Amino acid sequence: MRKQWWTGSLAVVMSAALIAGCSGGNGTAGSGEDNGGQVTLRFSWWGGDGRHQQTLEAIEAYKQVAPNVRIEPEYQGFDGYEQKVKTQLASSTSADIMQLDVPWMEDLTQSDFFLDLSDQSELSLDEFDADFLTNFSTYNDKLVALPSGVNAYALVINKTAADALGVPTDIEWDWETIYEEGKKLHERDSSKHLLLADHGVLMQDFNKFLMQRTGEQWVQEDYTLGFTQEDAVAALTWLDEAMRAGVYQPLGEADLFYGKTEQNPKWINQEIAMISAMSSTLLPLRSVFPEDVEVITALPVIAKDAKDTAVQVRPSQLYAISAKSQHPEEAAAFLNWLLHDAEAAAILGDVRSVPASSAAQQAAVDAGKIDPAIARAVEMGLANATGLLDNALSTNSEVTSILQDSIEKVAFGRATPEQGATELIAALERKLSDLQARQ
């Protein structure tokens, strides 16, 4: 009797819980339910306020273009987006159209998650730069994603501060001039620095220095090094001298703001004139200044006798269509409109950097929706970019962490450039033969 009571009440409580729970929410994220020719497409992206608003506005405008298609927006910040998309792809619940980031593609294209876009009749590809598509959109001979915009590596310069500090802004920077100007500036006022760089940027600068000197990728696809001991010593010596002369803000201070450079107090208080960064970070970098501060862009530092400019351009983001989409034609048509249409381009402007499609770019420029500083960075980047791209090995995290180690040792003055170079080469050769053996 006692036992019955207990189990009985437990069952009642639990079933009550279940019923109440089930009625808590209804409807699932069904993609593409047809009711009366009505098609629903899910579109997911990450971004900030501006991108959300403009994209929602574009979706609203698309209702006029294709009244039978309803676009369901799924937008969020960058945090957690990658994990979410990967989970969704793994379980076939992804949105029909997704915004993706270039570094994820190597992983994601191991499986057939995405529609091959080269044979979609609704989708026009002629407005894109052919090299750009080959380099960033094609994986395993399939065109799986299209660039939403173009980002270029550039010097972001606080012109107002540079003028006040007596730093020229109308010259093309090479490694000597930037060292000289930086040294002069720091000698005049020891609280000021010419450049702001966390360890990520220092590694970039090191790579570019090497690439310009050798004309090769620093780590080659055949698991050998693209530079000699001498090259590494030269690059690290430059870095060591620049650090000592105060060209850069000391790494210990700058690295506190790794990944959130715009929060660095020295940048905000206009005590640093330049940052080498992707053009996409210009908006947050500028957002911390009062209205009257002018921010411009310039070509990144290029050696006078460079064998390769080492200027990089990359898609700001990519769009892909899920291979599981119920309505691939409608999705392709929407994507085509979003990428190329003049009306869409005028609404979206530069929320995903300068549009990659030439038609959209023209329309956005005509509408006055492209920030001139960003447009200039991209224009210069495209004009000077060379064919040399990062290969998978040179961005491998095990390889780059070795570089980070050596760079930090030299930047903090814990190793001489010679020691740093020797250590770097020895560690890299060990790691590369390791990686090759794993293949």
Place this chain on the structure above:
Amino acid sequence: MRSEPRNKWLSYLLLILFGLVMIYPLIWLFVSSFKTNQDIFGSSRLFADTYVWDSYKLGWQGTGLYGFDTFFKNTLILVIPVVIFTIVSSVIVAYGFARFNFPLKTLLFSLMMATLMLPDATILIPRYILFNELGWLDTYLPFIVPAAFATSAFFIYLMIQFYRGLPRDLDESATIDGCNSFTILTRVLLPLCKPAIFSVGLFQFMWTWNDFFNSIIYISSVSKFTVSLGLRLSLDASSAVSWNQVLAMSVVAVLPCILLFFLAQKYFVEGISTTGLKG
């Protein structure tokens, strides 16, 4: 004796100073919600030269189609059932483990404890696939239903430990007075468990309220976003972020947790569980 007042002043002074240090991040959060980006990151001073007053209004409106009124409503719809079900289910399951002997009890208990050691990340994908098969994605069911089945081993364990501290003599005297095993729980043990129940409720409330990762994985529609998702809605490395609005909404988001904590505080101290034996 004479030096006592001065000692008192000294200790109060120290306590106030220490308290200020502890509460400074919250004060900074509040004041910074009225500052510009430049003042928030550009100086370490608490107060700024210029203030903006519309950060709460603009932040509350949110981005795009939905504002924080939607996010708060969603969060309550999610959190309240989760907390209630967690309390009910944990109390009952823990009662079973603490007071009854049944076949395979040790094995089941070890299994339950083993789930406590399991990292969240390892069960994320299987759980996601399960909820997907059930058609529960983009609803709050992946949070509410598990709560109804006592899936938080931590809370069960917490309740079991508390039950173990209650003398079995209470159960026996209740049986003599005519209680069955369930009324022992409801009439005798539960009133004594109040502090533990409030701890379970408070913890679960705060964890669910602040949970970001599970929510972002299971919820896709912005119309169903919770507050913790709404706060990060506009954070992106390549966009200009109005930090004062983000901070303003953070202030609003921590208010319920703080209020609830102070309201429930007295129950933590109340109820010394063995007093029932006196007399």
